[in-house]
Amino acid sequence: MDITLNHYLAVAGVLFVIGLMGVIMRRNLLIIYMSLEMMLQAANLTFVAFSRFNGLIDGQIFVFFVITVAAAEVAVGLALIVALYRLRQTTRVDALTALKF
């Protein structure tokens, strides 16, 4: 059986759904963040698959940018989580309901 573009798209879609479920279901802010990363990676897989099957390198360039932005985002997000933890001593999202402390 040959592996077609559809196989890659399906795998990426499943990965995206798993990440979405993690974002909605979990209570730990860090796990939610990891699930967000997972959704970004699912998009990356789609980009690379389309790049390969269309014979265009541009998709891979976009993945390069996505990885860069995701890394910067993780740094800022984790800094925010640490700052939040200093204030409230928790990373549970259901304990963080107020915008102003």
Place this chain on the structure above:
Amino acid sequence: MDAFFFWLFAAGMIGFSLAVVLGRNPVGSALCFAVSMIFMASLFVMLSAFFLAAIQILVTAGAVMVLFLFIIMLLDIGVMSHLPRQKIWMGATFVLALGFVFLLAKVLNANPHGTMLTSALPNAPATVLMGRHPTPFQQNMINAGQMRPLAPVPESNDDTHQIGRVLFTRYVAPFEVTSLLILVATVGVVVLCKEEAPVRRKTAGEVDAEPQPETGPALTATR
């Protein structure tokens, strides 16, 4: 053989991703995420995106996950309870997931046999990307004026070579903007993580009303 490895890597990636979402221990989740990203890098290799596979392992499975592990251990987060926040969120999750799977099925149905790689592109994407043998899709883009054929360069089958060429010609402006983004992110992280000056904390006034330790138990040790 290709199919076997595809299914192996895809199953591994999805299995470890499920472990990230369902696992109770945050450290275990982070490690599972790293393994999942390594499987995804393997899928990138199968798509002959070798440069991105290396970047994926170095940046995502390496740097980002080490950062996550570092923060998890710094904050000393223990085992979390497994249950979702509320039953309604659980229901909403599954409704959303089902809806998304439905959309996915619809999209995949549009092209039920899938785009084959074997006939259109003989071996690697390299030969069609050089601009001398444009694919029909590229030719359409070129005809529509949305893409310029790249200047011919020495024959190369190397995806790193091509990414470098395109990144520093067609995408050089976004590339430079990325450096600005990283600079801003660095400054932002430093500002966020800076310890607040004690003088400022006193003048805040309302903070004293609710006695709170200035820093978490794990953070005081770093002083």
